Amino acid sequence: MMKTHFLRKSTFAPRFIFILLAVAFAVFSSGVHADDAPPALTLPRAPYIQSATARSVQIVWETNIPTRAFLQYKLKSTSETTPDFQNANTTILAQSETRHHSILRNLQASSVYDYRVGAQGKVLFTGQFQTNKTAGQNYQFDVWGDSGSGSDGQKALAAQIDKSKPDFLLHTGDLIYPKGAAEDFNPFFFDIYQKVLSEVPFYGALGNHDIVTDNGQPFLDAFIFPQNGPDGVAPERNYYVDYANARIAVIDSNQDEAALQNKIAPWLERVMSASKATWKFAVMHHPAYSSGPHGDTARIQKVLSPIFAKLHLDVVFAGHDHQYERFKPIDGVTYIVTGAGGAGRYPRKAENPQTAFYWNDDWSFTNIQISRENGKNILRGKQISTTGAVVDQWELSK
Numbered sequence: 001m002m003k004t005h006f007l008r009k010s011t012f013a014p015r016f017i018f019i020l021l022a023v024a025f026a027v028f029s030s031g032v033h034a035d036d037a038p039p040a041l042t043l044p045r046a047p048y049i050q051s052a053t054a055r056s057v058q059i060v061w062e063t064n065i066p067t068r069a070f071l072q073y074k075l076k077s078t079s080e081t082t083p084d085f086q087n088a089n090t091t092i093l094a095q096s097e098t099r100h101h102s103i104l105r106n107l108q109a110s111s112v113y114d115y116r117v118g119a120q121g122k123v124l125f126t127g128q129f130q131t132n133k134t135a136g137q138n139y140q141f142d143v144w145g146d147s148g149s150g151s152d153g154q155k156a157l158a159a160q161i162d163k164s165k166p167d168f169l170l171h172t173g174d175l176i177y178p179k180g181a182a183e184d185f186n187p188f189f190f191d192i193y194q195k196v197l198s199e200v201p202f203y204g205a206l207g208n209h210d211i212v213t214d215n216g217q218p219f220l221d222a223f224i225f226p227q228n229g230p231d232g233v234a235p236e237r238n239y240y241v242d243y244a245n246a247r248i249a250v251i252d253s254n255q256d257e258a259a260l261q262n263k264i265a266p267w268l269e270r271v272m273s274a275s276k277a278t279w280k281f282a283v284m285h286h287p288a289y290s291s292g293p294h295g296d297t298a299r300i301q302k303v304l305s306p307i308f309a310k311l312h313l314d315v316v317f318a319g320h321d322h323q324y325e326r327f328k329p330i331d332g333v334t335y336i337v338t339g340a341g342g343a344g345r346y347p348r349k350a351e352n353p354q355t356a357f358y359w360n361d362d363w364s365f366t367n368i369q370i371s372r373e374n375g376k377n378i379l380r381g382k383q384i385s386t387t388g389a390v391v392d393q394w395e396l397s398k
Contacts, residue, residue: 039065043124045190047117048197050224052168054109054132057201058224060101061117061125069093069100073115075108076128083114083126101224107131127198133167135245135278136372140164144365145172145207145285145319147341148188153363154342155192156386162196164367164384168243169193169200170250172319173207173285175219177343180210182218203241206252207285207319225250230267238264240271245377246370247277253284253318257299265303272311278377278398279370282308282316287337289330291350291358292321308333314379314396315368322346323360324383326392330354334396338366338383357392359383364391 045062052058063069074088091102100117107113110133116126133139142161147154161169176184190197203225210219220236229238237252249268253260272280286297288305297320308316309331319339323346327335340363348358362385369380376397383392 041065041067041120041122041124043117045186046125046194046198047115047127048190049129049199049201051226052129052132052201054134055107056103056105057107057113057129057131058101058103059115059117059129060099060224062099063119063124064098066096066098067119068096069117069119071100071102071104071115071117073104073113076112076114083116083128085114085116088114109134110137125198129199130167132201133244137244138369138371139167139244140367140369141168141170141243142166142365142367143170143172143283143317143336143338144341145205145317146174146322146339146343147171148174148176148184148209149343150188150192151342151344153386154188157342157363157365158192158196160384160386160388161193161365163388166196166200166367168241169196169202170248170283170317171202171204171341172283172317172338173205173253174209174319174339174343175204175207177209179212180216180219181213182221185218185222203248203250203283205250205283205285206237206254208254211254228271230263233259233263238267242275242277244370245278246281247272247275247279248281248283251282251284251304253286253297253300257303260299260303265307268304269307269311272313279379280311280313282313284316284318286320287318287335287339288316289327289335289352289354290318290321290323290337291325291348291352291355292323292337292339292346293349294321295350305331305333315381317366323348323358324364324366324392325355325359326357326381326383326394327352327354328356334394336366336381338364340364356394357383359391362386362389362391 042064047061050058071091072088112130114128118124225236226239227235241248288300315334322339325337364385367382371378379396381394382390
């Protein structure tokens with residue numbers, strides 16, 4: 001009788017193959033995670049306030065990868081000690097980008113708001129901003145220039161600027177040394193002034209170093225300034241800002257005499273004469289008068305100084321020479337060089353009989369306080385060093 005032999009099916013081969021597949025999958029998955037996963041979401045440029053008004057604020061920030069960002073904001077209660085975003089206004093930006101820009105409208109004047117930004121369900125930054133004050137309220141602002149070197153002096157001065165609690169910021173140019181390159185904006189500006197930039201608006205003038213790269217395009221790309229400058233000139237190089245009872249003209253003084261005469265001067269006269277502001281200021285890089293190595297700027301004296309006098313401007317702020325110098329009123333105008341913002345300070349080159357105060361022992365910034373007292377409008381100026389010392393004080397009234 002023939003015996004039938006049944007072959008027992010072996011399970012070794014399938015099990016071995018399954019193990020190999022499992023190991024291969026694990027290795028492959030590990031490789032994908034290590035090499036191909038997107039980077040963690042970070043905030044290389046924290047939020048900064050731009051072109052604020054009494055009823056609106058613009059906020060700009062950057063993420064390291066393209067993403068749809070969100071912003072939440074809420075009027076701050078005086079009793080709150082920590083931000084409360086329950087029932088906050090929420091804006092989700094439409095585009096997936098690395099640079100994010102949100103305009104907040106219908107805000108309350110002279111009010112503090114908590115806000116935070118993030119993406120992908122993650123909060124990246126929490127801060128607060130204040131809308132512009134209105135005419136009749138006291139306010140203050142800081143002015144400085146020639147800062148963007150990343151020096152210890154610049155960082156120490158930035159701490160004092162933050163401590164002064166300004167309502168807005170003005171810069172007289174040379175924001176980024178040595179050539180206004182885009183890659184230097186974070187280490188030489190945004191990182192150093194991060195806290196105060198996240199709270200109050202910043203306005204700047206183009207310096208000669210700022211225009212070395214692509215005629216200043218990285219500077220213009222970084223900021224959102226008012227587009228109310230002269231016809232025939234690229235926007236945001238010259239503009240004016242209204243804050244409470246002040247009008248401030250920001251001028252690109254890198255232009256030659258013909259451009260100043262034919263384009264800037266008519267615009268300046270028109271916008272400043274049209275304003276009923278109590279206080280009128282101009283901000284630019286090149287000084288009309290200076291005792292530093294660069295000295296006086298002839299084209300500014302020839303073309304713009306007569307207009308400053310005609311329009312009864314109160315103060316003209318400049319930089320370029322790395323020093324602090326305040327002049328006695330010249331044709332009714334107080335000229336200030338506040339270029340000791342952080343770059344190497346310059347030695348004094350000349351004596352000027354119109355100089356009221358000269359100081360260059362440390363880096364410094366100008367603090368301007370505006371108030372209404374006993375029926376008078378008062379302007380108090382202070383020059384503050386990296387230690388917080390007040391090295392000069394002066395006053396105007398009307």
